[in-house]
Amino acid sequence: MDDQLYREIILDHYKNPRGHGVIEDADAEAEGMNPLCGDEVSIYVAFAEDGETIEDVKFSGRGCAISQAATSMLMEMAKGRTATEVATLPKDELLEEIGVPLQNNPTRLKCALLGLTTLKVALHKAKGTPLPEGLSGFDELELK
Amino acid sequence: MAVTVGPKLDAYTLRGDFPIFEHSVHGQPLSYLDSASSSQKPRQVLDAMREFYETSYANVHRGVYDLAERATARYEAAREKVRALINAPSTAEVIFTRNVTEGLNLVAYAWGLDNLGPGDVAVVTELEHHANFVPWQQIAKRTGAEFRVIGIDDAGELRLDGLEEIAKAGRVQVVAANLVSNTLGTINPIDRLTAWAHEQGAIMVVDAAQAVPHRRVDVQALGVDFLGFTSHKLCGPTGAGALYGRRELLERMSPFEMGGEMIRKVTIEETTWNDLPYKFEAGTPAFVEAYGMGAAIDYITEVGLEAIEEHEHDLVGRAIERLSELDWVTVYGPPPNRRAGIVSFNVEGVHPHDVAQILDSQGVCVRASHHCTQPLMRRLGVTATARASFYLYSIPEEIDRLIDGLHKVRKVFA
Numbered sequence: 037m038d039d040q041l042y043r044e045i046i047l048d049h050y051k052n053p054r055g056h057g058v059i060e061d062a063d064a065e066a067e068g069m070n071p072l073c074g075d076e077v078s079i080y081v082a083f084a085e086d087g088e089t090i091e092d093v094k095f096s097g098r099g100c101a102i103s104q105a106a107t108s109m110l111m112e113m114a115k116g117r118t119a120t121e122v123a124t125l126p127k128d129e130l131l132e133e134i135g136v137p138l139q140n141n142p143t144r145l146k147c148a149l150l151g152l153t154t155l156k157v158a159l160h161k162a163k164g165t166p167l168p169e170g171l172s173g174f175d176e177l178e179l180k
Numbered sequence: 181m182a183v184t185v186g187p188k189l190d191a192y193t194l195r196g197d198f199p200i201f202e203h204s205v206h207g208q209p210l211s212y213l214d215s216a217s218s219s220q221k222p223r224q225v226l227d228a229m230r231e232f233y234e235t236s237y238a239n240v241h242r243g244v245y246d247l248a249e250r251a252t253a254r255y256e257a258a259r260e261k262v263r264a265l266i267n268a269p270s271t272a273e274v275i276f277t278r279n280v281t282e283g284l285n286l287v288a289y290a291w292g293l294d295n296l297g298p299g300d301v302a303v304v305t306e307l308e309h310h311a312n313f314v315p316w317q318q319i320a321k322r323t324g325a326e327f328r329v330i331g332i333d334d335a336g337e338l339r340l341d342g343l344e345e346i347a348k349a350g351r352v353q354v355v356a357a358n359l360v361s362n363t364l365g366t367i368n369p370i371d372r373l374t375a376w377a378h379e380q381g382a383i384m385v386v387d388a389a390q391a392v393p394h395r396r397v398d399v400q401a402l403g404v405d406f407l408g409f410t411s412h413k414l415c416g417p418t419g420a421g422a423l424y425g426r427r428e429l430l431e432r433m434s435p436f437e438m439g440g441e442m443i444r445k446v447t448i449e450e451t452t453w454n455d456l457p458y459k460f461e462a463g464t465p466a467f468v469e470a471y472g473m474g475a476a477i478d479y480i481t482e483v484g485l486e487a488i489e490e491h492e493h494d495l496v497g498r499a500i501e502r503l504s505e506l507d508w509v510t511v512y513g514p515p516p517n518r519r520a521g522i523v524s525f526n527v528e529g530v531h532p533h534d535v536a537q538i539l540d541s542q543g544v545c546v547r548a549s550h551h552c553t554q555p556l557m558r559r560l561g562v563t564a565t566a567r568a569s570f571y572l573y574s575i576p577e578e579i580d581r582l583i584d585g586l587h588k589v590r591k592v593f594a
Contacts, residue, residue, distance in 0.1 A: 041537060042592050073533055074550040074563040098563060100533035101593075147533060 041136050041144075042101065050101040055111030057094045064119075064162030067097075068154030070146055075099035077107055079154045081119075081162070088118045088163075095151060102134075102144050107151030109133050114155060123156055123165030189487040195573045197222035197479075208543025211578035216362055216390060216522050216569030217547050218412045221476075225415055228475035232468050240467045241441050241458075255467040258474030259457075262422045265477050266388075266407065267398040272456040273430065275423045276470050280389040281311040283408030283423030284356070286436040286460060287385050288315035291406075292354065294434060298324040300353045303346055303382070305330040305338055306559055307361040307368070310552040312387040316356050326350050330357070332559060336364040336513040343376055352380035359391035359407075363551040363567065364513030365496065365522030374403050383429065389413055393480065393571070394520055395489040399424050411469065415572075416476030420469035423460075430456050437462035480572070488572045492521030495570045499523050499579050506583075508590060512560055521570035524551075527586060530593045532566040538592055539566075542585040544578070 059065075059080035067078045077097035084091040093114050095107050110130060114122050130152050131138065138145045156168040195201045198220045201210055212220060232254060238247040240255045259271045268274055277283040292315075296302060302316045306329050320327040328346045331339045338357075346352070355377035359370050374384040383405040391397050393414035399407050406429075410421035435442055435453055440463040444452040453459045480488065497516040500523055503509050508528040513519055527535050532548035539546055547567045550557045557563060568582060 042534070047593065072549060073531075074554055074557060075531075076563070098531075100531035102533070104531075144533070144537070 041138075043136055046101055046105040046134070046136060049105035049108040053095075053104055053108040053111075055094045055108065055115070056096065058096050059092060059094050064158040066154050066158035066161060068150050068157065070099070070103065070150050072143065072146065073100070075103060075147075075150065077103065077150055077154050079107075079151065079158050081155070081158055083119070088120070090114050090117055090119065090122065093155070095154075099150065100147050102136075102138075103147040103150045106130065106134050106148040110151045110155060119159045119163045119165055123159045123163075125152070125156075127152060127168075187487065189483055189491050189572060191491060191573055191575045194222075194483065195575070197224060198573055199223060199226075201573070205543040205545075206541050208541075209581075211542075211544040211581045213568040213570065213574070213578055213582060214545045214547050215413070215571035215574070216567065218418070219393065219415050219571050220573065221417070222415055222479055224479050225417065225472050225475045229417065229468055229472040232471050237468070239464055251467065254471045254474075255465070258467075258470045258477075261474040261477045265397075265481065266392065266409075266422075266424055267400050268424045269400065270427065273424055273427050275425065275430075275457045275460045276465050276467075277408070277421040277423050278419055278466065279410045279412070279421040280387055280408040283406075283421055284312050284385065284387060285315050286423060287406045287408075287425070288319045290433045290436040290460070291383070291429065292316070292319035293323065296320060296323040296325040296353055299350045300325040301328055301346070301350045302326070303328045303330060303352055303355045303377075305357045305368070306332045306555055307336070307338065307364065307366060308356065308358060308553065308555075309362050309387060309389070310554070312356050312358060312385070313555065316354065325353070329555070332366075332556075335515070336361065336366050336560075337518070338366075338368055338373075340369070340372065340376075347380060352377070352382045354383050354385060355380075356385040356387070358387040358389070359397065360388075360394070360520045360522070361513075361553075361556075362390050362522065363524050363553045363556055363565070365390075365519035365524075365569075366514050367518060367520055370402050370404065378403070390520060390522065393488075394485070394492055396485045405429055411473035411476060414473070414476050415479055416473035417469045419466040420473045422473075425460075427456065430460070435459055435462070439463055441465075483572055489520075491572060492570045492574070495574055495576065495579065496521045496523055498576060499568060499570075499582070502579060502583050503586075506586065509586065512565060521574075522567065523569070524565040524567045526562060526565055527589055527593075530589055532564045534593070535566045535586070535589050538589045539582065539585040542581060542588065544582050544585045546582070 062080035063083045064081040082092040159165045236250040240252040302320045326349045377384040386407040388409045392409035407424045412418040442462045512524045536548035
């Protein structure tokens with residue numbers, strides 16, 4: 037099973053994460069945590085002049101190969117899209133991109149979706165877009 | 181440390197008592213290295229519980245009919261087994277709980293709320309499981325008491341030289357510590373901590389979840405005031421645990437939960453409480469599980485706690501030796517001669533989740549998490565570790581498979 041899980045593309049994104057870093061004075065940001073392992077990811081968004089298109093998006097933090105690779109892929113997917121598009125991005129679209137079987141592994145599914153959830157929370161805080169379904173791992177304070 | 185008093189245990193033979201080892205995982209033999217989370221169950225315990233349900237089941241207490249009397253007698257016989265295991269003076273001081281967490285919360289609420297206030301200090305250690313950390317942190321906040329933490333050194337051992345400074349924070353009223361760290365396997369000097377606590381006029385509360393299943397624990401010899409442990413880590417079922425409490429303290433405390441067997445008399449105006457230990461057992465208890473815990477105590481006692489301790493000591497020594505040969509693996513915690521059968525480690529450049537996932541495909545079960553010790557993780561400078569832990573059924577071949585698996589991890593992430 038690990039051979040399927042640790043495909044070349046996952047390991048590539050893990051070792052060479054795209055969009056890794058911090059955006060100073062970001063227009064939107066949020067910090068997510070996987071309560072299971074204590075992993076944290078922070079996501080920073082800068083909007084284009086229209087205030088809606090995601091011009092740049094970066095992430096920092098540390099985590100397992102699945103969470104880091106998934107977040108790295110997400111950065112590539114989100115760039116250039118609008119806040120509303122990303123806020124309503126179905127998680128299956130990201131999972132398809134990741135392309136490894138996680139259906140029977142709810143624990144690792146949480147790892148894979150940590151970045152997406154955190155990005156949606158960041159957009160919610162900045163733009164009032166809808167929160168993702170089944171939100172967990174965020175303090176209530178964080179959402180205010 | 182591990183003193184040889186009896187014959188060594190034969191883990192290969194004991195494994196025959198555990199049906200789980202007849203099963204394979206991903207086509208590989210099961211290497212179960214997660215007993216610090218929960219232990220596997222021998223047939224003797226499973227049979228005892230089944231026999232209870234099939235022949236003697238009815239609710240305990242207040243039953244007049246024979247079946248209820250028999251069920252009650254079994255429940256109380258289990259209490260005596262718990263008492264004998266930890267050498268408590270009386271069964272009145274043995275409270276059945278759901279688990280250690282509930283037992284420790286019982287003390288924090290039922291004792292802490294009435295005995296802590298401004299100027300008082302609650303003390304825990306940096307090695308604590310959240311269950312013995314957070315209740316005291318929160319009760320201190322609610323009562324206005326100070327909260328202090330005994331730090332550790334780089335080997336993961338308590339820095340007792342910091343006690344003097346802690347005592348300056350106010351009147352130390354409670355010291356809470358685990359006997360064995362669930363993350364590092366550190367064996368804490370509970371005798372010295374207890375002596376210090378009592379010098380301060382404080383009570384000593386001990387989380388013995390990782391100790392009672394693996395070594396002889398004597399509450400009178402330790403002199404502690406409260407000590408909790410759980411059934412599912414000592415070959416027994418989930419849902420049962422026990423809390424020892426010193427009688428004078430239990431008598432002065434208000435109940436934790438109310439209703440059921442803990443009641444003596446209720447009127448519209450007033451309620452009085454049942455005698456110990458029932459005052460702290462509200463509602464129908466998990467009495468079949470308590471009985472199963474009794475059967476598990478029989479099982480580990482028959483194997484011999486000294487033999488179990490020695491066996492695990494051998495294994496952890498072997499594991500640390502093999503892990504230390506890998507210069508891409510970091511091992512956390514004290515040297516083998518000062519630790520129980522638990523070893524936390526990390527593989528360079530690989531997250532413990534990924535380590536555990538790849539090990540799983542080799543049939544090797546280790547935990548990858550913060551192990552409910554987030555302050556300790558912060559102290560170690562990590563968010564999580566992989567952890568291997570041993571019990572009476574663990575065999576050296578499982579360590580070999582762990583090491584083989586780690587080489588595979590290294591290969592995948594090369």
